[in-house]
Each structure stands twice: as C-alpha cells, then as structure tokens.
Amino acid sequence: MRLHTLHELDNTEGTNVAFTSVCVFTFLTNYGIGGLSPAFYILSQEFDKTVTETSDLLLWPILVLGVFNFFWVPVANYFGKRPVFVFASGLLCLCYIWGAVAQSFRSLLWSNIIAAFAGSSTEALGASIVNDLYFLHERGTQMGMYMNFISGGNTIGALICGFIITGLSWRWHKWIAVILTAINFLTVVFLVPETRYFRDENQNVAGGVRSPETTTHPDMIRTTASSKEELGGAGGGSGAEEAGNVTLVEIPKKTWAQELNPWSGVASDTNLFKMFIRPLPMFVYPCVVYSFLGYAVSLVLTVAVNILNSFVLQAPPYNWSPMINGLISIPGFIGNVIGSYSGGYLVDVFCDWKTRRNRGIFEPENRLYLMILPLLITGAGCVLFGYGVEKTLHWTSLFFGYGMVSFALTAVPTITMAYVSDCVLPVNSDALMLVNGSKNIVAFGFLYGIVPWVEEMGYIDCFGMQAGIFVAIIAIGMALMILFGGRIRHRQAMWRIIL
Incomplete structure (x- = not known):
C-alpha cells in the first residue's frame, strides 16, 4: 500500500514539482551561505579578520541551521508545512538582499545567521515530505536526491562563487542568490500545497464517518464497520458506495485555487507546547542516535575542508586565484552525487533483493x-587530504581527498535517515528533526575548534583523528544495528515515551 498522504496532489508530475521546489529551497540555503567559502580569504583581508573570525560566517549558520529545527518542525506539525515554507522562503530572499548590501563584517554575519534561521525550515521538513509523497521503495532514491540538493548548494555554490569573485565581486554571489530565491519563492507559493495529513478519519471524510478501522487511499477511504449506524449515517448517500459491511467514501479533491491557501488549520488534538516537547524523549531510540552521530561526523569532515581550503590554496605555495580555488568543488560535487546514488538508488536495489530473499518481508536494517x-x-579520503596539505603534495591529492570525504556527506544521511523513517514512520518528522538539529550542534562544537586544532597538531594528526572518529562511529553503529536492530525495534514499539 502506498503511504501517500498528499491527497490533493496524487499525480506524479505535481508530486515531483512540489518536491523539487522544496529541494531547490534547501539548495539555495547552502548556496548563499556555504557557497561563499572561496571568498573567505578575500573577506578576511577586506574586513581585516583572522582565519578563525572569518570562519564564523559558516560556523554560526551551521549551528542555527540545527538549533531551529527544534522550532520549525513543531510549528509545521501544528500550523502546517505550507505556511512555514512560504514564510521561510520569502525571508531567505530578504536576507540575501541584506547580505549583498552589507557594509560591515558583523552585518554580513548576521545576514547569514538569519538566512540560516529561514533555511533551517527545510532541514527536517524537506526530508519528512519524502514520506508524504513517495512509495516505500522510492524513498531511498528520493532521500538521496534531497541530500544531493543540500550538499550541492555548498559544492556548486562554491564553484560558481569562485568565478563570480574573480570576474565581479563576492557581492554578486549574493545578488545571484537573491534572484534565484525570488524565483523559488514564487514556485513555493504556487506549486507546493499542504502535505500534512490528519490521520483521524473524522478530519478527512465528509459526513462524519467514524470507524475503529480505517485505511487510506489518495482518492478513497475504506471503512469497515458492522452497521450503517456505526458509520455515523454516511451509508445513506453523499458519495458513499456500500458493499456489505464495507463502505467507500470518496474524498473531494481541492482545486488549484484552494491549494493556494496558506492556511490549512491547526492540529486540534494537541497544543503547540506539547508539539515542542513531544520529540525529545525519542533521543533514547538507537536509530536516532546512530543517524545524527553519523550525519554529524560526515558534516564535520566536509565543512572542515570547506573552511580551510581557501587559506591553503590561495596562500603560498599554491597561490591560486579564487576562481581556480573554486574548482575543488568539482570533486566535492562528484563525491556527493556518487554518495547519494550509493546511499539512495543502490540501497533501494539492495533492499529489494534482500526482501525477495526474505520471502517478501522488508527489514529496515x-x-x-x-x-x-x-x-x-x-x-x-580524510587521511589523504590531511597528508596532502601538510606535505604540500600535488593538488590532485587534495582534490581526490575532498571528493572521497564528500562521498559520506550524502551517502550516510541518505541511508540513516531513510532507516529512521522506516523505524518510526508515524512520527518521522519529529525523529528527523532530532537528527538534523542534533548533528549541526555536534558539528558546530567540533568545527569551532578546527582552526586551532590544525594550528596546534598539524593537518596529518588533525584529519587522522577525525578519520578515526568517523570510522569508529560508522562501524560500531552499523554492526550493532544490523545485529540487534530488529529486536530493538520490536522492543521500542512497546515504549510509551512519545508525548
């Protein structure tokens, strides 16, 4: 059965357009903020800032991108995802205008921070609508596509930014981001409907149909009851077609004009305060812990290279221009694409093969x-990059190292977030909020000290230790979840911790 909760947009083209609009939103968040990294060396000179101070342009937005997941997800669960996307995409455009005209380093920094606040709305919500829109066997592929858009903002943005800085200025990078976000704002307004779905049948079926057992379909509700009376009078007409004790009630679809309404009501079965505290107990779920730790260390490795590479390649002995420096994003992008393919489509194919061998039973592990x-x-790749920088090896070693590091940034979260969604589907947006919010907080803690760490220990020891931490987290978590994940899932299904 298709777990398709977007009743009003059940055609493939409309679904893909809505999903792509949200993906572009998250791409532009990273394009305008992380894509500015090739300009860090120039910005440090223009505003007379140290390496550590300049890195704040990326570090503090990373923290904000994580922390405000804990704000946007409860708000979206209560008020709806559409009003959040519409408001946040408009705010992102205004922040990029602010950054383009900023006359001081502090002003530029705050424009990035507020932009990160707006863009953080897509971190968990963008991943959660994969489950709103797509079949089970499509989720790995679509999650990989979503992760490609997230990581592509940093890699493609940095590549384009290098050329823009050389030919024009870093401000034009921001102005191009303004143009693109303005277009995306329009697509979100006109093409992204509400995907939140009230699973209480009374809120979805006209005529007051009420039944203890209900399954849903994009166009029909199949309701089982023992008599018409138990159906609240819906069996007597009004689009209901009765056959024995099974009644099919057609759900009227909204028109496109109705879908433009940014307001879809509020969740009547709970309050906003409860929405904020409800996800927190899910930190005890092993799948959530493994996902956010794996995503965090993958993000740390990639962003560490983003922060440091301009100070390595634009300084002696390489002495590259920002345009040439931006070319390091090419192997980064290739690594992202291969990683998302491996973690998405390849995993879907592997899971399909394993499911057939398991007599049709799908195991999330x-x-x-x-x-x-x-x-x-x-x-x-992490070891290769660190060794290449410290020993001043040929630039190809740095490029290959960065491409190999970038592989994990899409592969790890694509696999683990799809795994989390499979394990806790009814509350997947809450679980993904914890994953996305926590990984940025952990990454901020590591990255805030990356420059002093490198200066004190050197690139080989610094990146060697990071590689060790990464391998330990991925290997230990993978072994434990594959061996004991099934038992853990069955046990946690009986836990009464969801508020």
Missing part, C-alpha cells in the same frame, strides 16, 4: 549494509 562504502572511502 537492510539499508545499513552499504554503510561499508562511506566507511572505507571517506576514512581513506
């Missing part, structure tokens, strides 16, 4: 076997 790929590739 099947997704975790291919975590061996980022474990080996990224662990080696």
